Amino acid sequence: MTHAAVQFGTPLYVYDADVLSSRFAQLKRLFGQHFGVSYAVKANPNIELLRRMLPHVATFDVSSYKEVERALKAGCPADKITFSGPAKRDAEVRAAIAQGVGELVLESLAEAKSADFWAGEMGVRQSVLIRINPATGPRHFGVSFSGRASQFGIDEEVLDEAIDAVQSLKNLKLIGFHIYSGTNSLNPAAIAENFAIFIQLFRRAAVHADIRPEKLVFGSGFGLTYGGTEGPLDINAVAELALPLIDDLKSDPRFADAHCVLEMGRWLIGPAGWLLTGVVGEKHSRGVDMRLCDAGFNNHLAACGMMGTIIRRNWHMMNVSNPEGAEQKYTLVGPLCTTIDVLATDIMLPEVRVGDVIAIENSGAYGLTASPSRFISHPEPAEIVLAGNEMIDATESALNHWTDVDTTGRLRMAEIALKG
Numbered sequence: 001m002t003h004a005a006v007q008f009g010t011p012l013y014v015y016d017a018d019v020l021s022s023r024f025a026q027l028k029r030l031f032g033q034h035f036g037v038s039y040a041v042k043a044n045p046n047i048e049l050l051r052r053m054l055p056h057v058a059t060f061d062v063s064s065y066k067e068v069e070r071a072l073k074a075g076c077p078a079d080k081i082t083f084s085g086p087a088k089r090d091a092e093v094r095a096a097i098a099q100g101v102g103e104l105v106l107e108s109l110a111e112a113k114s115a116d117f118w119a120g121e122m123g124v125r126q127s128v129l130i131r132i133n134p135a136t137g138p139r140h141f142g143v144s145f146s147g148r149a150s151q152f153g154i155d156e157e158v159l160d161e162a163i164d165a166v167q168s169l170k171n172l173k174l175i176g177f178h179i180y181s182g183t184n185s186l187n188p189a190a191i192a193e194n195f196a197i198f199i200q201l202f203r204r205a206a207v208h209a210d211i212r213p214e215k216l217v218f219g220s221g222f223g224l225t226y227g228g229t230e231g232p233l234d235i236n237a238v239a240e241l242a243l244p245l246i247d248d249l250k251s252d253p254r255f256a257d258a259h260c261v262l263e264m265g266r267w268l269i270g271p272a273g274w275l276l277t278g279v280v281g282e283k284h285s286r287g288v289d290m291r292l293c294d295a296g297f298n299n300h301l302a303a304c305g306m307m308g309t310i311i312r313r314n315w316h317m318m319n320v321s322n323p324e325g326a327e328q329k330y331t332l333v334g335p336l337c338t339t340i341d342v343l344a345t346d347i348m349l350p351e352v353r354v355g356d357v358i359a360i361e362n363s364g365a366y367g368l369t370a371s372p373s374r375f376i377s378h379p380e381p382a383e384i385v386l387a388g389n390e391m392i393d394a395t396e397s398a399l400n401h402w403t404d405v406d407t408t409g410r411l412r413m414a415e416i417a418l419k420g
């Protein structure tokens, strides 16, 4: 990692292609007979990563037209793209249909009407899935989208009328259903329980629509440990509990040919990524030993506790420059002019010196893509993919990169770290 920091400078996102492959391999081994995989591009839309995921996925799920373009650029055929997301613009719906996306995931009736109109104009029949918003929220999930008012999907309470309305639109073909109702669960029983809710709704919806669904999308909710002492999600246990539910569903002739899809983002790509931040200074303030880092919430909003968490906790971090150093307690702050720019509070790390490089784990998902990188105009991190011995520059944006500043100081710091 320190080699990467020397070559590319910090802050730097590093993604390990082997970790990504092993995540797909685990899914295939456990769930491959029952589920295809849909990768939610929003988790990390880096095109080099999408390109590497392509052979492993049934679909890329996108949530904006720009994400459609990204998927296409990565080599994904349009018919392997599903397009979900609230507040799709009319122009996006039109452009997605014109591209020939596999399915539009309808989140409202207004969207269905817009899709019907544009499909009619183009003389095509667009396949659609209805996204259902269950009345029952999942238990033990980091964030739940269901069981309350929501911009996502069609409320279970009005599902029958919505199905009738969609089926009355001649230019749309209802081929199945989609539910994504919660994220970041580490509890296998809760995930299986949530799937049971999905299945009950899928059954009801398919009977009402009188269709044999071609596709059913299960928003997986598979979570990651972002700090604390909880162990990782036991996906063997998830498989043990959830797969019999799918077998049972498939034993019903109506569902025998339904292609079931596990949709996820963070579990796949999160562990493959690290954010490397360089320590640019130190400060002792009122008894607190601070280290000033070159990345803050401008580069990693989630690690600073500002994305979907109520209480900020320290993510797992390493001092990659000085792993054998004596442990001490630090507060790590970023470069932004606000008191909330804190990466870690009272974290125990091997001695952190100016010039050291700190790696923040589980940063592959919702890192750069979910961070306000324009704030205070610091250079955006580069992004690299480690593939065997190769370091592939996968940087897409050079926002705020220094043009007339001598950056050798930065490199020298990293070199010092490397020697350390």
Ligand SMILES: Cc1ncc(COP(=O)(O)O)c(C=O)c1O
Binding pocket: 040, 042, 043, 061, 084, 085, 180, 182, 183, 184, 219, 220, 221, 222, 263, 264, 265, 266, 267, 365
């Ligand atoms: C429709 C949809 N599918 C999948 C995901 C991926 O969720 P996660 O990264 O928690 O697996 C999201 C995340 O917001 C989503 O909105």
